[in-house]
Amino acid sequence: AHRDRREVVSVFHLRMLALSIGSSALSLSMSASSERVVIAGAGLHGAATAYYLTKRGVKPIIVERHSVAAAASGKGGGFLARDWGSGPTVALHRKSFALHEELAKELGIASYRKIPVLSVTPGSRRDWTTDICPWLDGEIQDSEYMEREDGGGAQVAPLELCTKLVEAAVAGGAELRIGTVEGVETEADGDGRTLTGVRVDGAVLPADKLVVTMGPWSALAADWFGMPVPMTGIKSTSIVFKDATRDVEPFALFCGEDYRFGTHLEVYPRNSGEVYLCGIGGSEYVTDERLRAGEFPPGEVHADPARVKAATDSFSTMSKRLAGEPDVTQACMRPCPPDAMPYMGAVPGVSGAYMSAGHNCWGILWAPVSGLAMSQLLVDGKSSVVDLRPFDPARFMAPKAKGTRGRKRGEAPVGEQW
Helix, strand or coil: CHHHHHHHHHHHHHHHHHHHHHHHHHHHHHHHHCEEEEEECCCHHHHHHHHHHCHHHHHEEEEEECCCCHHHHHCCEEECCCCCCCCCCHHHHHHHHHHHHHHHHCCCCCCEECCCEEEEEEEEEEEEECCCCCCCEEEEEEEEEEECCCEEECCCHHHHHHHHHHHHHHHHEEEEEEEEEEEEEEEEECCCCEEEEEEEEEEEECCCEEECCCHHHHHHHHHHHHCCCCCEEEEEEEECCCCCCCCCCEEEEECCCCCCCCCEEEECCCCCCCEEEEECCCCCCEEEEHHHCCCCCCCCCCCCCCHHHHHHHHHHHHHHCCCCCCCCEEEEEEEEECCCCEEEEECCCCCCCEEEEHEEEEEEEHHHHHHHHHHHHHHHCCCCCCCCCHCCCCCCCCCCCCCCCCCCCCEEEEECCC
């Protein structure tokens, strides 16, 4: 009889626990779905954040100045590497590499595939056809594998990925608006401020949370949040050869410096028949002051004709079969903080403000894990997929002043500071 009573009590407690968990989950879901979330930027990082938020019941508004994937997210090469990270970025590489494969299946990304990677030394020592890559039929000194076909190399067309992420997010309840984010509205909250709205085209869009995902133009957030957001925009030219009738064997190339043309080409043939080239050299380094002044608005970053010619000439020496006149000449701007690490996390002193920007040359690879991590941060209060502490947006803020033990003239230290 005692055992029966214990079993009844145990069943009762289990049922109550289940009800409690269900109630908490429902409360969290209702809270998340009722929050007004704005994402500034419809590049890959904004698109991925919106996609993963909608999977948690949040229906964000994506505000984009120009168009979906207007900048690097539509013009990048799309090379993915699983094991090329170091330090804090190791987890970003590995987890996002796996997420790309998942997204390819979930969203039907036709351009995704695993691909072998070669290191190529350009030069004119001998004319030969490499045994590894059949379309390297011109002048190269050497080539060797960096990643085998079943290894840690893959590729995706970033425009397709970004477009399908936004489409899936909109299907999940997100909204895409074309407009320019001009700043934020806040109200005092103790020692800090709380976000209440986002200024878009002269009007205020009410918001509880804002995620800044504007690539190099995230430097504008320095004025919005009153914090340093050091950023260099690295403006680089790329070219694309289009010929859907060609069956180009899949080999991604990382070429050494070609001193004849000032290039260090990266070559990515796609399963669409396109051949994409970057690593053209001659990149322009644009300061955050120039970015904030509006010198290079999204959609108005143009190719350097001299670098187009250099890339075409360099590639024509290596591949007689594929080289020719490029069908597309373009340029994009990579966002690079001083330590080459992204800004991902909450903005200090402004409750409800977040950043996910500055992902350098790995922005396409890291987009899925960054979007997932930011969605977890917004909904759960922390990221469980990756540790965001190394990417704290506040890391360039001056440390709070501490008392010194030396002589001071007012607040300025003078004399020996022992």
